[in-house]
Amino acid sequence: MGEQLKEAYVAYLRSVLPSTIDDAFFDYLATLDASEVTVTAIPEGSVVFARVPFLQVKGPLLVVQLLETTLLCLINYASLVATNAARFRLLAGPDMKLIEMGLRRAQGPDGALSASKYSYIGGFDCTSNILAGKLYGIPVRGTIAHSFIMSFRGLEEVQQRELPPRAGGDPVDLADLAVSWLQQVCVLLQTPPSKANQGELAAFVSYAVTFPCDFQGLLDTYCVRRSGLPNFCAVALALHQLGYQAIGVRLDSGDLAQQSKEIRGVFQACGAHFQVPWFGTIPIAVSNDISEQSLEQFRREGSEIDMIGIGTNLVTCPLQPSLGCVYKLVEVNGSPCLKLTEDEEKMTIPGMKAIYRLYDAAGHPFMDLMALEEEPSPSAGQELGIRVLGRLEETTKVTPTTVEPLHRTYFRDGQVCEPLPSLPEVRTHAQVSLNLLSPAHRRLHEPQPYPVAVTERLHQLFLQLRQGSL
Amino acid sequence: MGEQLKEAYVAYLRSVLPSTIDDAFFDYLATLDASEVTVTAIPEGSVVFARVPFLQVKGPLLVVQLLETTLLCLINYASLVATNAARFRLLAGPDMKLIEMGLRRAQGPDGALSASKYSYIGGFDCTSNILAGKLYGIPVRGTIAHSFIMSFRGLEEVQQRELPPRAGGDPVDLADLAVSWLQQVCVLLQTPPSKANQGELAAFVSYAVTFPCDFQGLLDTYCVRRSGLPNFCAVALALHQLGYQAIGVRLDSGDLAQQSKEIRGVFQACGAHFQVPWFGTIPIAVSNDISEQSLEQFRREGSEIDMIGIGTNLVTCPLQPSLGCVYKLVEVNGSPCLKLTEDEEKMTIPGMKAIYRLYDAAGHPFMDLMALEEEPSPSAGQELGIRVLGRLEETTKVTPTTVEPLHRTYFRDGQVCEPLPSLPEVRTHAQVSLNLLSPAHRRLHEPQPYPVAVTERLHQLFLQLRQGSL
CATH class of the missing domain: 3.20.20.70 (Aldolase class I)
Known part of the structure; x- marks a missing residue:
């Protein structure tokens, strides 16, 4: 953004915010940038499932909070109409x-x-x-x-x-x-x-x-x-x-x-x-x-x-005119956090996470798994004990034939750090990603629900935080 | 639009249109402007009813056709979300x-x-x-x-x-x-x-x-x-x-x-x-x-x-996610025209028209009336014989207490020719326009249908054109 434009925006903010605000705050606004922000994401065009974070943003709280609405505005309708x-x-x-x-x-x-x-x-x-x-x-x-x-x-x-x-x-x-x-x-x-x-x-x-x-x-x-x-x-x-x-x-x-x-x-x-x-x-x-x-x-x-x-x-997507992606705080100063709600579906999953897509022997993905970032990656062919969202009370055992880490780091230190695919590449990836789904998950009417799970450690962290907040 | 931008657009069109097109057409495109276009409209913020044209555009056919999508794109969502x-x-x-x-x-x-x-x-x-x-x-x-x-x-x-x-x-x-x-x-x-x-x-x-x-x-x-x-x-x-x-x-x-x-x-x-x-x-x-x-x-x-x-x-207006305004040809070279369809609701009303809103003694509008442009305006206090859309077979007599011509000319000879109201003025006008409606027309659930009518002469023109096309 040009200096002149930035000054005009800051002047506008000064005109609408309470007059008790320190001048230093507006000086600070004029220096804001994304140089301390890191963004990881699932590649554009991938099939994603509810509850699985497809974008993770790290950085100074104020800066990443300012990004919330921009990112949601850019992602919600784009994802809705592509779907x-x-x-x-x-x-x-x-x-x-x-x-x-x-x-x-x-x-x-x-x-x-x-x-x-x-x-x-x-x-x-x-x-x-x-x-x-x-x-x-x-x-x-x-x-x-x-x-x-x-x-x-x-x-x-x-x-x-x-x-x-x-x-x-x-x-x-x-x-x-x-x-x-x-x-x-x-x-x-x-x-x-x-x-x-x-x-x-x-x-x-x-x-x-x-x-x-x-x-x-x-x-x-x-x-x-x-x-x-x-x-x-x-x-x-x-x-x-x-x-x-x-x-x-x-x-x-x-x-x-x-x-x-x-x-x-x-x-x-x-x-x-x-x-x-x-x-x-x-x-x-x-x-x-x-x-x-x-x-x-x-x-x-x-x-x-x-x-x-x-x-x-x-x-206009009349069957579902809006997509309700949300942007939630999951960690502050290295400590995972949790907003409690009565509705389990709306609970955020605490902490910075690694996301894995697990594939069966036929090559179909059968589950997305969230783990804490510091946990070792699950291994192909090894049995895992995990907790499926929606029935967290029981442990489920799964043995993936292939394990795909979903997130890549696209933006680091204020720079795009991974080549971005062209529009036709994203389009092709979307069809490939959809075609990998098993027919039962892909069908439009009453598709079989696709399970999303957390590792045992992530589940324990969740229980511990919930205990602490009650 | 700058010359350079215009050239880039024309070059793009040349690259996607059939190669058999004369160069002269692209030269012509580069000279296009709205200098021969006239736009009349009902003031922004006014309550309008289905079938009543709220914008009339006159000009060279090619130019006004190019405006179709632009105008519909600008008007449809704006009107929908304001409503x-x-x-x-x-x-x-x-x-x-x-x-x-x-x-x-x-x-x-x-x-x-x-x-x-x-x-x-x-x-x-x-x-x-x-x-x-x-x-x-x-x-x-x-x-x-x-x-x-x-x-x-x-x-x-x-x-x-x-x-x-x-x-x-x-x-x-x-x-x-x-x-x-x-x-x-x-x-x-x-x-x-x-x-x-x-x-x-x-x-x-x-x-x-x-x-x-x-x-x-x-x-x-x-x-x-x-x-x-x-x-x-x-x-x-x-x-x-x-x-x-x-x-x-x-x-x-x-x-x-x-x-x-x-x-x-x-x-x-x-x-x-x-x-x-x-x-x-x-x-x-x-x-x-x-x-x-x-x-x-x-x-x-x-x-x-x-x-x-x-x-x-x-x-996102989920109760009705889109507004279906249309832009229809009603006159060519001074001759009114008509696109026949089997659905009377979708028939266009032929010819350039004047639109009047008729008010009752209590100050509520009770009918919108379309007339041919050259017809004399209806007079307040005088009985009129008109035809109401939806029951065109019978003549209805009405006596308006007040008659308001709805269209004004906003654009003529390539220029805005009427002062445009500010946003707060349009907002106020919208509330005034809504408040004038009788409660029966204004209520949100099962409102009483607001009648829209044509003059006897416009009705005769419609019959004559329909006869000619069958």
Whole structure:
């Protein structure tokens, strides 16, 4: 932060804090930095479980207290939306293209950038937010808007109608060609050409002349079956005659799964009838308030959907609109501490900790284990006596096949001290981390609870501190 | 935007758009501005109803299309959270202090700034987000953190114990004074002094010596009744002996309404017993996942709460996590247009419109009326035949006592052309606008639907366009 800005902030604080405060405090504020702060964390993109600390911050109490809100603000929504995106990815399967389209419903422009970035980490393929594309290198995708189609009334409004064949040669009037194809398509589909909206046809022709290699259609501005679909097929077949291939269609209303199957049928019929093999596999994209339930419905009923745009239900996370990460004091001046509450679930686990993920013989993690920092690491293949949170009264024996220490030190002495992964690396790590989970832990509905445990020594420390505070 | 930045953006667009695009298009993009755009709007902070356009944007189609996402992104969440804040204000009543505390659960730092700004507009009094205070001039408030209290073990850790009386004179050891008051308070409250946590007492003393005119307590780090409350009363009474007055307490767990009454009882008992009249009215603040239901519970059961901090349920709006404002094309080249859908609720109302709010004799608005821009304004006291949305088949007669045109032109020829109100002015306008509503329209549960209507001419235009598109 520049000196001038820092002075302005300190002056502001002076204006709102009680006038009894010593000047020395404000002088001290102006000297504050993170040079004595150390941060350890579980690598970004890792699956984490409730109660397991994924970030540990050491340093002067005042400084680390000032970091509390900043860190929670940066982590809570990022983790929430990445998790939500990962749920959509799990439901959609690995091959579905998923586009984040939440800019309009996010908490302003910066909330939307966070949504784009962390949806990508969670497993989305691309975003409609061009600024997120520019800033973070996330692939961008878009389709056509209804308003573009509505802005045309008829073919006379198409300003540029001529397109040369892809292989070269004299330009052809694409509008005339599309009109003649429309007749043939309407015969095949048994729908009256008079019901194909002329403004929509004009919009498609106009788009196709401008983007001959990237033509796509939005089918539902007017009637899909009698207008959008015949108009799209007519323009796509006209383009095909000139050597170009359409790249897709989008549907934004109605029963998307059912319509996708009907549209696929029409594409296949056109492909067969007009001998255009690629026509049967034109990608179908859908949007319109897509939720987890929508994806479940698509899977249940079957669909021919290739690409899904998700906005509101991705970025606002309506199934759980907030994530309640907390930042708790666990040690002061080398002494572990504990805030007692009546709710065992809300008890903090005292002391600086090492965290281990224990894997079974099949390579699935089966438990996260918290130990005191000074304890020796558990060994692979050796039996351990531990206490599982939620049933602390009994000792459980486990024998991990592999033991992974989860925390790394990312920041020390005021410096980042570990190379930070790129966004695509974090995204890949997230999918790897999720894929390691056993299916019972990974499933979205009623997953088997993943046990989190403490070592015997940590448990004894907890009992001792609780005894002392009562 | 600087030339260099603009060039970088255009270069990015060139890199992601199809390579078939003419260079001239990118040259054109670099010249784009809003000089031909006009924006009319209903004044910020006004109550608005579904289906009534609150912003109308005129200009070249390409430019106003580019504004779509920006405007929706800026308006949707802002309107949603202001509305949510206004609901909390209606439930809490005009005298309750409401603090926005959502920074940790908002969509990153900028989402949180939007939350603070628009919660204030919706009727909150202050925010815990210091940056929002600095940037927007919103009053800031905070209390003590549990971690501050937990960081103390005993009175020996209090570094500065001496405080001079307010009226001047020799400094007194506040820790010793508080210890002696604790004995007396514990006798009065019939609770053993040994149960009052010494670290908590040390934290309170330390805070009081630093902020003698602004002492406040957080009561629930340990047991409220046996530790937090006696410790707070002891320090507050010690301060009182030196001429200082405590400013409040906060509770962050448990049954807040019930505890507030018990705490008020203790304050009144102390006030009476030790003859400190102001003690009975020490403000009680509460926090901890406060929702609309919490406020309803406080009202139903009665409470002694004076101030409420609301975070998650304010900023993430869990009852409705997104607002679905849309931006629709209603006129092209002077011709009104219509996108047909099967759902009448989603039909756009064609054409540029004037919007009137009609008031009854009691001064309550009873209907919003959309008219074509060129129609004469309805007159106060004259009967009108209109069509109410949702029952368009019949004509309804209404006679407004007052007619208010709602839209003003805020932006013309690339310039803001109307003075923009300050944040406190918008906040006041929001409360005035809400207070004008009749109680039946204003109530939060099952409010009487507020009718929105169109003029006969607008209705005829709609029928004619629908006829033409079918």
